Amino acid sequence: MRKAGKQTWMYENYLYLNSTGTAVGPKEAEGPLADTFDISHDKLHCEEANWELAERRLMSESIDVCLSKANMSKDQIDLFLAGDLLNQNVTSNYVARSLSIPFLCMFGACSTSMETLAVGSALIDAGFANHVIAAVSSHNATAERQFRYPTEYGGQKPKTATSTVTGAGAALVSKVKSEIRIECATIGRVMDYGTKDPFDMGSAMAPAAYDTIKTHFEDTGRKPEDYDLIVTGDLSGVGSVILKDMLKEDGYTIDQLYNDCGLMVYNSDQQVFAGGSGCACSAVVTYGHLVQALKEGRYNKIFVVATGALMSPTMVQQKETIPTIAHGVVLMRSEGGGQ
Amino acid sequence: MSEKFNQQQYDKTVKEYQPKPSLIGNCLRAFLVGGSICLLGQFLTGLYMDLFNMTEREAGNPTVTTLILLSALLTGFGVYDKIAQFAGAGSAVPVTGFANSITSAALEHKSEGLVLGVATNLFKLAGSVIVFGVVAAYIVGIIRYVFQAIM
Numbered sequence: 001m002r003k004a005g006k007q008t009w010m011y012e013n014y015l016y017l018n019s020t021g022t023a024v025g026p027k028e029a030e031g032p033l034a035d036t037f038d039i040s041h042d043k044l045h046c047e048e049a050n051w052e053l054a055e056r057r058l059m060s061e062s063i064d065v066c067l068s069k070a071n072m073s074k075d076q077i078d079l080f081l082a083g084d085l086l087n088q089n090v091t092s093n094y095v096a097r098s099l100s101i102p103f104l105c106m107f108g109a110c111s112t113s114m115e116t117l118a119v120g121s122a123l124i125d126a127g128f129a130n131h132v133i134a135a136v137s138s139h140n141a142t143a144e145r146q147f148r149y150p151t152e153y154g155g156q157k158p159k160t161a162t163s164t165v166t167g168a169g170a171a172l173v174s175k176v177k178s179e180i181r182i183e184c185a186t187i188g189r190v191m192d193y194g195t196k197d198p199f200d201m202g203s204a205m206a207p208a209a210y211d212t213i214k215t216h217f218e219d220t221g222r223k224p225e226d227y228d229l230i231v232t233g234d235l236s237g238v239g240s241v242i243l244k245d246m247l248k249e250d251g252y253t254i255d256q257l258y259n260d261c262g263l264m265v266y267n268s269d270q271q272v273f274a275g276g277s278g279c280a281c282s283a284v285v286t287y288g289h290l291v292q293a294l295k296e297g298r299y300n301k302i303f304v305v306a307t308g309a310l311m312s313p314t315m316v317q318q319k320e321t322i323p324t325i326a327h328g329v330v331l332m333r334s335e336g337g338g339q
Numbered sequence: 340m341s342e343k344f345n346q347q348q349y350d351k352t353v354k355e356y357q358p359k360p361s362l363i364g365n366c367l368r369a370f371l372v373g374g375s376i377c378l379l380g381q382f383l384t385g386l387y388m389d390l391f392n393m394t395e396r397e398a399g400n401p402t403v404t405t406l407i408l409l410s411a412l413l414t415g416f417g418v419y420d421k422i423a424q425f426a427g428a429g430s431a432v433p434v435t436g437f438a439n440s441i442t443s444a445a446l447e448h449k450s451e452g453l454v455l456g457v458a459t460n461l462f463k464l465a466g467s468v469i470v471f472g473v474v475a476a477y478i479v480g481i482i483r484y485v486f487q488a489i490m
Contacts, residue, residue: 154423
């Protein structure tokens, strides 16, 4: 049975995360997870002429690293799944232009990291592809320009705001055995609890994470204790507390085994308001730190729930509320480790 | 789903989870930074009056120009947005805030070219200030005219 309950995909084949690649900007490289990133840039421009090129470079680099770690070339890849935050997903589409791998572009805002991983795995499970690369990117300055104000504009942000992570993460998935297995995924529903503040995505996205996590437990019959870590993408200091309380109301206590990528990626003194956000937030933490922790045996089984706010500045100005979504993927140490 | 996080009252429920802006602190910081900018302006006016024998009225324009130049430079060096995060309205209300909104938009859209990038987007943020400034001046002008005609 591939489908469990309402929204969960149990992969029938044993699928593996063969390698990952991460590239980040300067602020992330000063954070507590600096050692877990493959490539770090010390300038936000990443030696490119503009912000959009910088983001594209980050995604290309993460894919290059991912491929070289697995000793594979791009013509051995059957499918490339990618997404980012920019209009028309330009980063992904323009990176795909130079890769010449069959390509499906995806958008789930900051949930795209797990969306691409879940869908890529499903396509391998069903036999439509053997090797898939899933990648996402975000850049602080491109996101500021698109969703907020010019980078240097002096507008005071509230404490509930988040800081978009500059970076990109890529993962190579196949049936070839490796240390980390992709076991199942829970696909989220779009939730809208009526919040309107684009400077408080944590409050807006907490219900989406709640719904996906709760549904995952119901679909699989599992309990929080079945995982060593349940981690959300970018709920920040505000949303992560709301999520814990929402789940508690339903009898799920996750306090001891919960964390949020947006809180893990920066130090508390880095002036990032409530925490990090963006597609790359969950991607660089999962494909860097969390994958490393699984390989080292610090965790056996983790549930990564990437959260996304699906609004645009136009919708916000038209006084619409913010729809949100969360997709979760279960990663575990494979029995017997790598080949 | 419990009553507490009911979809209808969610927006109210989560208020207690959101850190509050400190009103007094923000006012105090805005007063200090905004006041300092005005003090600098006053100093510049005095300087122009002394150095170039200008009247107070004549010294007004070079004072504003100097403040705009300083703000544009600080924006370019990436400092003004950091001051603004601290100062809030204190750095947004004075003429320096207006200069920052124009300079930051120009910098941001430089990559799209001089005409469609910089020139088109220059007043992206400042445009509303100009529109409402002109509209307000028009209304006040009419009121003044009517009063003068009656009295």
